[in-house]
Amino acid sequence: MAMKINKIPLTVLLFILLIFNYGFAKDDGQIYSTAIREAESGNIDFAFMYFRSLLRNYPDSKYTHDASFAIGEYYFIAADYKNAAEVWSNFINDYPDSKGLPFALMYLFRVAGIRRDASLVEKLKNKIIGLKQLTFLFRESKGYTYKSPLRRKYRMIYYIDKVEFYVDDKLFEKISY
Numbered sequence: 001m002a003m004k005i006n007k008i009p010l011t012v013l014l015f016i017l018l019i020f021n022y023g024f025a026k027d028d029g030q031i032y033s034t035a036i037r038e039a040e041s042g043n044i045d046f047a048f049m050y051f052r053s054l055l056r057n058y059p060d061s062k063y064t065h066d067a068s069f070a071i072g073e074y075y076f077i078a079a080d081y082k083n084a085a086e087v088w089s090n091f092i093n094d095y096p097d098s099k100g101l102p103f104a105l106m107y108l109f110r111v112a113g114i115r116r117d118a119s120l121v122e123k124l125k126n127k128i129i130g131l132k133q134l135t136f137l138f139r140e141s142k143g144y145t146y147k148s149p150l151r152r153k154y155r156m157i158y159y160i161d162k163v164e165f166y167v168d169d170k171l172f173e174k175i176s177y
Contacts, residue, residue, distance in 0.1 A: 028058035035070070039150045047150060048074040069100045070149040076107055085111045099146050102131055103154045106165045106173055129177050132158045 035050035051067040051074075058064070068091045075084035088108040092101065105128050112120040132142070146154040155166040165173040 028054055028061035028063055031058070032061075032063040032067070035067070036149060036151075039070070044074060044077070044150055051149065065095050065098060065100075066149040068094070069098075069104065072104065072107060073148055073150050073152065076111070081111045081114055085115075099144075100148070100154075102128065102144060102156050103146055103148075103165070105131075106156070109175075110173055125175055125177075128163060128175060132163070 031050055031054045035047045035054065038044070038047035038050060048071065051070045054061060054063055054067045055071070061067075068087065072084055072087035072091055075081075075087055085108060088104045088111065091098070091104045092108065095101065095104075098104070105124055109121060109124040109128065112124060143155060143157040145156075148154065153166075153168050155169070157164045157166075162174060162176045164171060164175075
């Protein structure tokens, strides 16, 4: 007769091991690598915990940029829009030259829409449109891509009259202008 494993105690045990395990990591690179491995395995809850640990224990790490983006993604996926908005706002202010900036703006734009904050929606819309840095000589569109630490693929395409955002090849948001 096969023994049935109760998943709740097992999950609690894994969580406790994770909490103690990150304390034994030698450096920020190991914590970051572990977070990425967890994300690649589809364990975004554990990846989130490692990214949060990285920010808490190594605030000046070269990986804080990626960890911040991943935490914003996690909160948005979990529908924790209050924390998502805070993380995205900080990301936008702290990393204005990031390749992830347009996508952070997109998430904050979406959160503002969910919260029905019309003035913030308009402000973010103008900021997103303002990112279009290239005139469309001989082209009808210009695209940008970004792969997040949670292993999600982002694509933004500027057209003459609109911008479209894709997450994992699915249309996420469209802004007409």
